[in-house]
Amino acid sequence: MAFDMVQDGKSVLRCTALLLRSGQAPALPAADADAFAAATFAPPEEGAPIPAVASRMSPFFAGVDVRMARGQILEPGPAAAWLRLGRPLVDAEAASPLAQVASAADLVAGISQWAHPARLGFVNADLTINLRRAPRGDWMLVDALTLAGPMGTGYAVGQLHDRDGLVGQCVSSLLFEARG
Numbered sequence: 738m739a740f741d742m743v744q745d746g747k748s749v750l751r752c753t754a755l756l757l758r759s760g761q762a763p764a765l766p767a768a769d770a771d772a773f774a775a776a777t778f779a780p781p782e783e784g785a786p787i788p789a790v791a792s793r794m795s796p797f798f799a800g801v802d803v804r805m806a807r808g809q810i811l812e813p814g815p816a817a818a819w820l821r822l823g824r825p826l827v828d829a830e831a832a833s834p835l836a837q838v839a840s841a842a843d844l845v846a847g848i849s850q851w852a853h854p855a856r857l858g859f860v861n862a863d864l865t866i867n868l869r870r871a872p873r874g875d876w877m878l879v880d881a882l883t884l885a886g887p888m889g890t891g892y893a894v895g896q897l898h899d900r901d902g903l904v905g906q907c908v909s910s911l912l913f914e915a916r917g
Contacts, residue, residue: 778806781819781876817880834872841877842907846893849881868905
């Protein structure tokens, strides 16, 4: 399935989705549940909210509840955060777990900064999400790492969790720009 958004006769956005399987799965060896458990992170209720200044610096955090599980949103380095949409994407419809995990994945580079956001901005050029199972619930954790190269490009990668453990991963290609 693909969707193109067109503006002034030009394609400006393309979304492609591939559903690999939704029915009965073949018998697979059991995974070590401890290796994928979100238990290494405190639940969202125990996480620290992001500072108000961080919400004002990025409109992308408007309407999203954020609770830091590791690291600080305004400090460079790896970080993990629980995220939940604070308002419907479509009027009067609660966001599905799939919408919650996709929205959380879209913030992977905003969770793990390469530099303070007042000094270095970025554009997400694309986003790839791979899920190993269907997400459950409304809180999703992104365990994120952002890396930049010498040409002003880079990527952010994250593991996606719900309260029951690992759901999948995401990666976003980034274009960095110095802010004055």
